[in-house]
Structure formats: structure tokens, C-alpha cells
Amino acid sequence: MPFASQPRGAGRRHLLAMFLIAAALAAAMYQGKGYPEEDSTDGKRMTAAEHIASLNAFAQAVPREMRHKVALKDSCTIEFTSMRRSAEGHAFDVPLLSLDASSRTDRETGLTFVAIGSLDGPDAPHHEVYQTDRWHEAISYRSHLRQLMRLCAESLRKDEPGHAG
Numbered sequence: 001m002p003f004a005s006q007p008r009g010a011g012r013r014h015l016l017a018m019f020l021i022a023a024a025l026a027a028a029m030y031q032g033k034g035y036p037e038e039d040s041t042d043g044k045r046m047t048a049a050e051h052i053a054s055l056n057a058f059a060q061a062v063p064r065e066m067r068h069k070v071a072l073k074d075s076c077t078i079e080f081t082s083m084r085r086s087a088e089g090h091a092f093d094v095p096l097l098s099l100d101a102s103s104r105t106d107r108e109t110g111l112t113f114v115a116i117g118s119l120d121g122p123d124a125p126h127h128e129v130y131q132t133d134r135w136h137e138a139i140s141y142r143s144h145l146r147q148l149m150r151l152c153a154e155s156l157r158k159d160e161p162g163h164a165g
Contacts, residue, residue, distance in 0.1 A: 048072055048151050051144045058141045059083075062131055076152040080116070080129060092127070094118070096152040100126070101145040103138050112138035116145065 046054075055070040062068075067083040073093060081091040098119045105112045112135045117126030130141045 046147065048075065048148060051148050051151075052078070054144050055141065058130060058137065058144075061137075066129065066131060068129060072148075075155040078148060080127070096149045097156075099145065099149055100124075101142050101149075102126075103142050105135060109133075114138050114142050114145075 049072070052070055052072050059066075059068050059070065065084055069081045069083060071079045071081070073079050076096045078094050078096060079091055080094060084090075094116055095118070100117045100119045101114065103112055103114050110133055111131050112133070113128045114130040115126045115128045118124035130138060132138050132141075
């Protein structure tokens with residue numbers, strides 16, 4: 001046997017050493033770069049205007065009948081305007097403090113939809129504003145809306161009397 005002369009456990013130590021060398025090489029190549037920057041949507045660093053620009057970029061990729069523009073009316077209100085010719089100029093405001101942004105996936109078509117509405121009551125209208133066959137894009141769209149909600153709440157906290165910061 002070729003390994004008969006090796007002390008007991010030497011094969012395991014050899015495997016462990018190889019694993020540690022591979023891990024060290026991977027760490028050296030990684031160099032702490034983390035998630036690829038071109039794919040990152042680090043919401044804590046994006047401004048409200050950047051979130052709006054991202055929402056509008058997504059909105060241009062939906063089917064024609066769902067195309068819309070999003071605008072920031074003030075730090076706590078966004079406006080959705082339909083780009084359909086039959087609904088040209090049809091706009092509705094969404095107060096960010098009561099925004100309900102949800103997603104659902106249709107199992108038959110595989111499409112994921114993002115709907116927005118108000119948490120002000122069960123009769124508040126909900127509008128499907130985004131659809132895609134890429135689940136992660138719908139979740140990103142919804143995340144931009146939720147980050148705008150966070151920025152709104154932060155702006156109100158900063159305006160509170162006695163708030164330092």
C-alpha cells in the first residue's frame with residue numbers, strides 16, 4: 001500500500017492543510033470587495049432622488065399598458081402618472097407614511113406584480129404598478145418604495161422639536 005508508511009491521521013492533516021491554503025487563496029482574491037458594486041442597491045446610501053430614478057428605470061421596462069412615471073412631490077408623497085395614451089395625465093398621489101407596497105407571484109404565468117395602496121383602511125384602492133417575470137426585479141422595485149418610506153420617516157424625525165441630528 002502506498003500510504004502504509006504515513007502516520008495515522010496524516011491524510012486528514014494533509015486535507016486540512018490543502019483546505020486552509022485554498023481558503024487563504026480565496027480570501028486573498030476576495031480582498032474584502034463584497035457584493036458586486038454594479039448590482040448593489042445599498043438603500044441606506046441612496047437619496048430619495050436616486051430611488052425615484054431607479055423606480056422610473058424599472059417602470060420603462062414594464063408592458064406598455066403599465067408604464068408610468070414616479071415623482072417625488074415632497075419628502076413624504078410620491079406621485080404615479082400613467083403613461084398609457086388612454087389614461088394620459090391620470091395621476092394619483094401616494095402618501096409614504098401610509099404606503100402599502102406588496103408583491104405577489106402568479107403561479108400560472110410566473111409573473112410577479114407589485115401593488116401599492118394605502119394602509120388607511122380596507123377600502124383603500126390598490127394599484128398594480130409593476131410586473132415582471134424576474135422576481136428579484138419586483139422585490140427591488142418594492143424595496144425602493146420601502147426605502148422612500150424610511151427616508152420620509154427619517155425626515156419627519158429630524159423635524160421633531162428636540163431632535164439632534
